[in-house]
Amino acid sequence: MVRLYLNEKREIKLGWKMTRKKVVYVCENCGYESPRWFGKCPACNEWDSAKEISVETKEKLNVKKPSFFLLEEASKIKNVERLSTNYEELDTLLGGGIVSGQVILLGGEPGVGKSTLALQLSDRLSSYGDILYISGEESIAQIGLRSKRLNISSRNIYVTSDNEVETLISTIRKQNPIFIVFDSIQTIYSNSVEGVPGGVLQVRTVVEKIRKFAKESGIPALLIAHVNKEGNIAGPKLVEHIVDTVVYFEGEKTTDLRILRVMKNRFGPSGEIAVFQMLSTGLKELKEMIFVEESNMPGNVIASLFEGTKPILVQVQSLVSRDKIATARRISHGIDVRKVIILAAVISKHLNLPIDLHDIYVNVSGGLKITDPACDLAIASSILSSLFNRYLGKTVLIGEVGLDGSIRKVQNLKKRIENAKKAGYKRIIIPYDKVSGDGIIKIKTLKELYRFVIEDE
Numbered sequence: 250m251v252r253l254y255l256n257e258k259r260e261i262k263l264g265w266k267m268t269r270k271k272v273v274y275v276c277e278n279c280g281y282e283s284p285r286w287f288g289k290c291p292a293c294n295e296w297d298s299a300k301e302i303s304v305e306t307k308e309k310l311n312v313k314k315p316s317f318f319l320l321e322e323a324s325k326i327k328n329v330e331r332l333s334t335n336y337e338e339l340d341t342l343l344g345g346g347i348v349s350g351q352v353i354l355l356g357g358e359p360g361v362g363k364s365t366l367a368l369q370l371s372d373r374l375s376s377y378g379d380i381l382y383i384s385g386e387e388s389i390a391q392i393g394l395r396s397k398r399l400n401i402s403s404r405n406i407y408v409t410s411d412n413e414v415e416t417l418i419s420t421i422r423k424q425n426p427i428f429i430v431f432d433s434i435q436t437i438y439s440n441s442v443e444g445v446p447g448g449v450l451q452v453r454t455v456v457e458k459i460r461k462f463a464k465e466s467g468i469p470a471l472l473i474a475h476v477n478k479e480g481n482i483a484g485p486k487l488v489e490h491i492v493d494t495v496v497y498f499e500g501e502k503t504t505d506l507r508i509l510r511v512m513k514n515r516f517g518p519s520g521e522i523a524v525f526q527m528l529s530t531g532l533k534e535l536k537e538m539i540f541v542e543e544s545n546m547p548g549n550v551i552a553s554l555f556e557g558t559k560p561i562l563v564q565v566q567s568l569v570s571r572d573k574i575a576t577a578r579r580i581s582h583g584i585d586v587r588k589v590i591i592l593a594a595v596i597s598k599h600l601n602l603p604i605d606l607h608d609i610y611v612n613v614s615g616g617l618k619i620t621d622p623a624c625d626l627a628i629a630s631s632i633l634s635s636l637f638n639r640y641l642g643k644t645v646l647i648g649e650v651g652l653d654g655s656i657r658k659v660q661n662l663k664k665r666i667e668n669a670k671k672a673g674y675k676r677i678i679i680p681y682d683k684v685s686g687d688g689i690i691k692i693k694t695l696k697e698l699y700r701f702v703i704e705d706e
Contacts, residue, residue, distance in 0.1 A: 274299040280449050280487050302450050303443055329516075332427070332469065335373040338524070338534045342509055343494065344517015347428070349467040351516065352460050354434075354489065356474045357498030362507055362527055363473050366498065367430045368396060369531050370471070375405035378427035385412040385436025385446070399531040412446065414439045414455045418462050426468060431459065433473040434488075456488050489513065500527070501616035506540075507532065508617070511557070521557030540564060540615030541672075548635035551645045551674065552627030553665040554619055560661065560668040562645065564614040565624065567631035569607045577605055583613030584628065585620070592629050592650060599654035599695050607636065623659035625650035626678065629695065633702045641702065645669040648680045654695045656680045 274283050277300050281292035287299050331346030340346050347353075357363045364387075371380040380403075384392055392408050407424065411417060414437050421429060431437055435447040439454045456472065463470045472492065489495050493515045500507035509523040525532040540563045541551060548567040553560050565584075572578070581589045589611050597604040609632060613619055626648035634641055647665050649657040658680050659665075666684060669677050675688040678701070682691070692698055 272301060272303055275302050275449050276300075277449050280453060300449070332374065332377065334370060335376070336370070336523075336534050338536060339370075339509070342496075342511055342517075342521045342523040344514060347469045348493075348516045349469065350463045351469040351494060352456075352463050352492040353469070353471045353494045353496060354474055354492040355471060355496050355498060356476050358476055361498050361500050362525075362532055363498050364395070364432055365399065365527075366509075366525070366532055367432055367471055367473060368392075368401060369399060371406050371428065371430055372399075372401045372403050374428045375403040378405065379424065380406045380428050380430070381421060381424060381426040382406055382408045382430045382432070383412070383417060383437070384408065384410055384432045386433060398529075412437050414458050415441070418458065421462070421468070422466070429463075429468060429470040431470065431472045433475060435475055453487055453491075456491050460491050499616075499618075504616050506535075506615055518557060522559070522561075540613075540617055542614060545640050547638045547640050548631055550627050550631045550634060550641055551643075551669075552619070552624040553645055553647050553669055554617075554621040554624050555661050555665065556621075560665045561617075562669065562672055562674075563617055563619065563624075565619075565627050565631045566612045566614065567628070567635045568610040569604075569632055569635040570610075572606055572608050578608045578610075580609070581611040583616070583618050584611055584624075588625075589628070591652070592625060593632065595650060595652060595654060596629060596632065596695065600699050602636070604632070604636070622649040623647050623665070626656060626680075626698070630678075630698060630702060633699065637702060639702055642676065643674050644676045644678060645674045646678045648678070648692075650695065656692050656694060656698070658682055 272284075274286050275281070276290040276293065276295065276298045278295040278298045279290060279293040281290050283299075286301070289296050290298050329348050331348055333346045334340055334343070355363055355367070364384075368382065371382055374380055382392070387395075388410055389408055396402070407426070409417075417437075434452060434455060437455045438446040438451050439458060442450050442454045444451045459470055459472065462468075474488070494511065495513040497510045497512055498507060499510060505527045507525040507527055509525065511517075511519050511521045513519055524535040526535055540561065542564060544564075548569070550565050552563050552565050554563055555561075579586055579589050579593065589609060593604050593609055596602055611628060611631065627646040629650055630641060630646050647659060647662065649659055651657050662679060662682055662684055666677055666679070666686070666689070670688075676690065677688060678690045678692060678698075680691065681693055690701070692701070
């Protein structure tokens with residue numbers, strides 16, 4: 250359709266060319282687009298994931314010219330003011346607070362506490378101004394029941410169950426809140442594209458419209474998203490590239506500990522974590538992140554892992570038992586089982602121990618997942634402690650184990666040692682380094698660790 254309009258000089262101008270429809274095929278798993286149908290997605294290798302979608306395209310004649318600025322001038326801009334969440338740990342997680350126009354994507358498994366965190370965060374931010382909470386999953390009455398359970402009674406929080414993004418953005422412009430929550434992004438839809446809410450094209454379009462509005466208005470937004478069976482945020486991977494910050498909410502349903510982990514942050518460091526405790530009245534932040542329960546049983550050792558810029562003490566537990574079947578089992582929780590297999594092989598090779606004839610079970614208390622190589626020494630000592638039935642006492646072990654049986658240096662060793670001493674641990678085993686002090690024991694190889702386990706009383 251051709252649209253004509255008059256400018257200030259009463260001249261007829263042509264605004265848009267005739268709209269055209271084109272057909273594209275989108276992978277429902279990763280969002281890959283192709284003008285032709287495909288049986289196997291070339292991006293994610295998923296079969297039968299191509300979905301046909303009709304897209305309207307418009308060609309604008311009076312194209313707006315882009316504006317460019319000198320990088321030197323942009324670098325002179327003063328530090329952007331941040332909005333404090335009134336959660337000390339959450340502010341640290343985000344790099345100091347929420348930036349104007351920031352779009353945050355919060356993902357997590359069902360029941361982990363995403364909506365609870367969003368409502369509590371809205372309550373904390375309501376002291377600065379109006380908050381708009383958009384819920385496509387719950388009715389107004391259900392949100393009211395949850396707010397009553399969480400003892401939230403702020404008069405600055407407005408809730409709605411509408412889920413059309415164009416209508417919502419129009420309403421937000423009039424309301425002018427200081428913060429917006431979309432719970433969840435898979436329930437919001439756009440009338441400009443085809444497909445059901447939660448579809449690949451719908452999710453991508455909705456997120457792009459919200460991002461554009463947030464940048465223009467300066468209003469930060471929190472987008473809650475579901476995760477798929479692989480633990481990734483449901484929808485196209487492109488969504489994570491569009492937003493400014495990606496945060497995962499993790500936690501075992503059998504424990505009350507919840508962990509917020511930053512995977513991407515344009516306004517601060519990534520890899521930071523914040524720990525919360527789920528109570529009947531909501532989430533409570535934990536400032537002392539020590540995942541240790543004292544035990545004097547063999548197989549229990551203390552490791553120091555680094556998450557972001559913080560050292561954390563965790564308890565590693567191992568159980569080594571004689572195998573009654575032909576193939577020994579290696580089962581782990583919180584640690585990649587391949588790491589356990591490698592460490593068991595290194596112990597068997599360099600210490601000449603019959604570890605291949607034993608089942609090995611390894612667990613990390615608190616529901617944490619360990620990827621830091623500095624925890625290798627603690628895992629190996631935990632296995633040896635259980636194998637020889639020897640308790641190592643209040644000892645923290647820090648170091649990476651090489652395939653040659655050597656104990657290698659790790660990063661941020663001083664901070665790890667300071668954190669362990671602050672928690673009351675006086676004996677710390679580390680690789681050979683320039684660091685020295687009372688209670689510090691340095692070892693070079695697994696054989697020295699073996700002698701320590703055998704001779705320790």
